[in-house]
Amino acid sequence: MCSRSEAVAVGELTASACQFTPESDIYVSLRYRDNALRVTVYDGHPPHTNRYLAAACDTRRRAAFRLLVRLVRECGGGWGYRPAWEPGGGKRAWVALPRAGAAAYGS
Secondary structure, rough: OHHHHHHHHHHHHHHEEEEEHHOOOOOOEEEEOOOOEEEEEEOOOOOOHHHHHHHHHHHHHHHHOOOHHHHHHHHHOOOEEOOOOOOOEEEEEEEEEEEEHHHHOOO
16 A cells, blocks of 8 residues: 555656646656655656756756655655656656655654
8 A cells, every 4th residue: 555655756746747748648657666666757848948948947847846855855765857868858757765764754
C-alpha cells in the first residue's frame, strides 16, 4: 500500500508536468527499487531558445516543486529535474523516497 507521502510525491510531480506541458501527454513511471519508491515524470515542455525565458521558466518550475522538496527532505530522499534525452525533448523530473522515511512522515 502506498503511504500518504508517496501519494503526495506522485501528485506533485504529475501536477507540475501537466502545468508545464503544452500537450496532453505526460509519462509517469512508478517503481520500488532498493527499498524506495522511485517516481519519474517526463513532460513535453519545449526548450527555450531565449536564455531569459529559460531562466524564468526554471524559476517557475522550482517554485512549483516547493512542497515536493520539503517532503523529500523530511523523508530523507532525493529529487531532481533536467532536460529529457528522449525524442521530443521536455523535462525529466524524479523523486526517490525511502520506504522507512515515507512511512514515518507526518507521524
